[in-house]
Amino acid sequence: MNVPDHLYFSESHEWVDPALPESATVGISDHAQAELTDVVYLELPEVGRSVSKGEAIAVIESVKAANDIYAPVSGEIVEVNEALAEAPEPVNEDPYGEGWMIKVRLADADEVEGLMNAATYRDTIS
Amino acid sequence: MILSPLHDRHTKLGARMAPFAGWNMPIQYCGIVAEHQAVRESGGIFDISHMGEFEVVGAEVVTWLNGLLTNDLNSLSDGEGHYTLMLNPRGGVIDDLIAYRMGEDRFFLVVNAAKIEEDRDWLESHLVPGIDFADRSKEFGAVAVQGPAVATAWSRMELEHPLPKRNGALECEDGVVVCRTGYTGEDGFELFAPVEAIGSWFDRFVDEGVTPAGLGARDTLRLEKCYPLNGSDLDAEHTPLEAGLGSFVKLDKETDFVGRDALVSQKAEGLxxxxxxxxxxxxxxxxxxxxxxxxxxxxxxxxxxxxxxxxxxxxxxxxxxxxxxxxxxxxxxxxxxxxxxxxxxxxxxxxxx
The missing domain is CATH 2.40.30.110 (Aminomethyltransferase beta-barrel domains)
Structure with a gap:
């Protein structure tokens, strides 16, 4: 499973890229997409919504089941990957790239430090 | 949870397993969509070892079973099968099944996994002298091999017997029963073999290029064809007439059957x-x-x-x-x-x- 070193991870398998603190990028991990299998539908939140860490913010569906995606950090949603609503395949094919889901303006930049780093996350899924 | 005789093979193939009717069964291997397409376009193989198999024998077996099933068994010749339903007195569905006539006085019934006990109890409670009923579910493993290319795969394997014709059933010497039926809407067959032999049959079909497919794809395939799933689309409260299965209900056959009166009144009153x-x-x-x-x-x-x-x-x-x-x-x-x-x-x- 691909777990890029520069990302942070939640226990519910979302990743956060804090490279730009003004708008951290969020998606789901390679492990999560493999567990879900073929993603056929994605329901993303509205831009402008304020979310708290742990809040359900999106629904991701395979043929077999619907699952929630949780906010790994608190803040305001400033952008969503609209292309995924039309064609969600990148979530499976490129979960850390074209499969990104939302960008969040962090309410508290320190919150990212509370997430798992890549090494710790790798241990939890192995 | 009951493990299928093919369990080790599923694990080796990386299947995702989940409980189904008390069994631990493969839901998918490479993905439901790909497996679904493999069956529609070429061929897939499903583990259906969880299904139940009954054998009923007796000189008056046709009359006895006709009193418990909706379709008319008199329409079957030896080596032929058909879809039929077993009803409660209110006309609700106990189970839907396929009945194969293996000989003049002998039938092979294939029933749903979740209903084996209920079906067996129901049939045994109606037993009459001269009818031998046997639940052989534990003796058989089974695979459904389905798709437009599987008949040619069978021919390539140069087996002793040709496939039976559509809806037909064939008994081989080694205790194997092959039926030209299925639950996908594609051509194909279901093969029932002694538990210890089913693994090598599974391997032979996979070696012929048939794609392992799980219960996830089995469900999408049957739903596209509107084949009902007992427990979801069929239940003790709804009749086969309401379910749109009237063509498998022969109200005017010779033998009266359990549930018939309820269906006749329902039909008279309008659905x-x-x-x-x-x-x-x-x-x-x-x-x-x-x-x-x-x-x-x-x-x-x-x-x-x-x-x-x-x-x-x-x-x-x-x-x-x-x-x-x-x-x-x-x-x-x-x-x-x-x-x-x-x-x-x-x-x-x-x-x-």
Missing amino acids: KQHLAAITMTGKAPPIRHGYEVCDPDGEVILGKLCSGSLSPSLGRGIGLAYLDAEDCHPGKRVSVRVRERAFPAEIVKKPFI
Whole structure:
């Protein structure tokens, strides 16, 4: 499973890229997409919504089941990957790239430090 | 949980396993959509070892079974099978099954895994002298090999016997029963073999290029063809007439059968409900069992989906729901509620494809 070193991870398998603190990028991990299998539908939140860490913010569906995606950090949603609503395949094919889901303006930049780093996350899924 | 005789093979193939009717069964291997397409386009193999197998023998077996099943067994010659239903006295469904006539006085019944005990108890409670009933479910492992290319795979394997014709059944010397039936709407067969032999049969078909497919794809394949799933689309409260299975119910056969009176009255009064086929008409999330079917505005609840899925062949949601007869004509616009939002849908003719 691909777990890029520069990302942070939640226990519910979302990743956060804090490279730009003004708008951290969020998606789901390679492990999560493999567990879900073929993603056929994605329901993303509205831009402008304020979310708290742990809040359900999106629904991701395979043929077999619907699952929630949780906010790994608190803040305001400033952008969503609209292309995924039309064609969600990148979530499976490129979960850390074209499969990104939302960008969040962090309410508290320190919150990212509370997430798992890549090494710790790798241990939890192995 | 019961393990299939093919369990080690599923694990080796990386299947995702889940409980089904008390068994730990493969839901998918490489992915439901790919497995579904493999069956529609070439061939797939399903583990159906969980299914139940009964053998019924006796000089009066036709008359006895005809008193408990809706279809007319007199229409079968030796080596032929058909779909039929077993009803309670109210006309509700106990189980749907396939009955194969293996000889003049001998039948092979294949029943649903979740209903083996109930079916056995029901049949045994109606036993009469001269009829021998045996539940042979534990002796058999089974695979369903389905798809347009599987008959040629069978020929390539140069087996002793040719495949039986459509709906036919064949007994081989080694205790194997091969039936030209299935639950996918494609050509194919179901092979029942002694538990210790089923693994090598599975391997031989996989070696011939048949794709392992799980219960996930089995469900999407059957739903596209509107084949009912007992426990979801069929239950003790709904009759086969309401389920749209009237062609498998022979009200005027020689033998009276359990449930017949209820069906005759229901027919005379007119059916109040039908199992309707519903398709999503615009972009919508996959629809699932239990979702509400509503009027087009999403305000009046008309019924609930007893089956629902994304159709891999059509690329949109399909489902079945019992609705009032006046709501059931093809072309009628309805909606399906997903997470508090109504998405447009319409009633269509069965099957979906």
